[in-house]
Amino acid sequence: xxxxxxxxxxxxxxxxxxxxxxxxxxxxxxxxxxxxxxxxxxxxxxxxxxxxxxxxxxxxxxxxxxxxxxxxxxxxxxxxxxxxxxxxxxxxxxxxxxxxxxxxxxxxxxxxxxxxxxxxxxxxxxxxxxxxxxxxxxxxxxxxxxxxxxxxxxxxxxxxxxxxxxxxxxxxx
Amino acid sequence: xxxxxxxxxxxxxxxxxxxxxxxxxxxxxxxxxxxxxxxxxxxxxxxxxxxxxxxxxxxxxxxxxxxxxxxxxxxxxxxxxxxxxxxxxxxxxxxxxxxxxxxxxxxxxxxxxxxxxxxxxxxxxxxxxxxxxxxxxxxxxxxxxxxxxxxxxxxxxxxxxxxxxxxxxxxxx
Numbered sequence: 001x002x003x004x005x006x007x008x009x010x011x012x013x014x015x016x017x018x019x020x021x022x023x024x025x026x027x028x029x030x031x032x033x034x035x036x037x038x039x040x041x042x043x044x045x046x047x048x049x050x051x052x053x054x055x056x057x058x059x060x061x062x063x064x065x066x067x068x069x070x071x072x073x074x075x076x077x078x079x080x081x082x083x084x085x086x087x088x089x090x091x092x093x094x095x096x097x098x099x100x101x102x103x104x105x106x107x108x109x110x111x112x113x114x115x116x117x118x119x120x121x122x123x124x125x126x127x128x129x130x131x132x133x134x135x136x137x138x139x140x141x142x143x144x145x146x147x148x149x150x151x152x153x154x155x156x157x158x159x160x161x162x163x164x165x166x167x168x169x170x171x172x173x
Numbered sequence: 174x175x176x177x178x179x180x181x182x183x184x185x186x187x188x189x190x191x192x193x194x195x196x197x198x199x200x201x202x203x204x205x206x207x208x209x210x211x212x213x214x215x216x217x218x219x220x221x222x223x224x225x226x227x228x229x230x231x232x233x234x235x236x237x238x239x240x241x242x243x244x245x246x247x248x249x250x251x252x253x254x255x256x257x258x259x260x261x262x263x264x265x266x267x268x269x270x271x272x273x274x275x276x277x278x279x280x281x282x283x284x285x286x287x288x289x290x291x292x293x294x295x296x297x298x299x300x301x302x303x304x305x306x307x308x309x310x311x312x313x314x315x316x317x318x319x320x321x322x323x324x325x326x327x328x329x330x331x332x333x334x335x336x337x338x339x340x341x342x343x344x345x346x
Contacts, residue, residue, distance in 0.1 A: 056229035066200075067206055
């Protein structure tokens with residue numbers, strides 16, 4: 001399955017100089033959607049108690065993988081979206097900062113978790129999510145992504161948490 | 174499967190006087206997540222060419238149902254989130270207005286579509302989404318929801334588009 005051929009480059013989105021990787025053509029293709037979910041589910045079957053999906057494109061990958069594995073999906077969302085008691089973490093962006101939250105009661109103590117998102121760039125969101133899962137009593141065994149921008153070295157920031165991606169770009173492509 | 178028992182009432186969220194239906198305990202429960210996705214997939218198997226999921230809780234239901242059916246998932250998102258050419262629709266809220274977008278090229282002409290979201294309240298979002306699907310060349314055969322707030326009569330606003338829900342509240346519960 002040539003997933004890479006379905007990923008669409010959008011120059012200057014969301015701002016000038018950034019080439020956005022648009023995954024909507026992948027999701028809109030039934031066989032491609034099945035392929036990515038099956039590959040991820042295969043990798044984690046029997047190894048995890050829960051999937052954590054990061055708002056909002058991570059929901060698109062996390063929900064079907066959790067469904068296929070038969071485990072629950074726990075949400076990491078932007079501030080103010082989760083209605084019950086949360087843990088929150090703030091993290092630095094290139095300019096300014098952002099924050100994420102998780103419900104305090106969403107994970108069983110000691111739960112083995114995979115964190116899924118659509119894309120690994122510099123890794124700030126994923127690192128913050130690993131911290132949140134820890135605060136909520138779980139343990140991240142791996143972070144999985146549809147796409148990895150290898151040249152931004154997010155994988156290094158995630159160390160020692162392992163990292164897996166289905167499609168990797170190493171610059172110039 | 175007693176899904177209703179897993180739905181958590183949050184009083185005064187997101188603002189005073191509103192009782193929010195929190196579905197995160199449903200999603201975090203592996204068997205419950207499987208049950209809701211299987212019920213919806215069963216209903217639509219063989220009848221649809223694509224699933225449309227509404228940002229962002231609709232992604233949580235739409236993505237696994239599309240996966241289970243083997244069809245593509247098309248996204249309806251808030252303005253500025255979809256990076257390619259879009260159709261947009263503006264709709265009225267109690268105070269002010271909101272807008273949604275769909276990629277112009279996401280549906281095949283004549284595609285039979287189900288629209289999935291977590292909750293049907295007054296129906297404004299669902300009505301706008303039916304309009305967007307039409308603009309993008311598809312035809313909504315039904316809107317499906319995990320929860321329907323029957324006392325808000327969103328189902329009537331959706332007429333003639335059929336509407337289906339797994340859990341219905343008729344007021345006082």
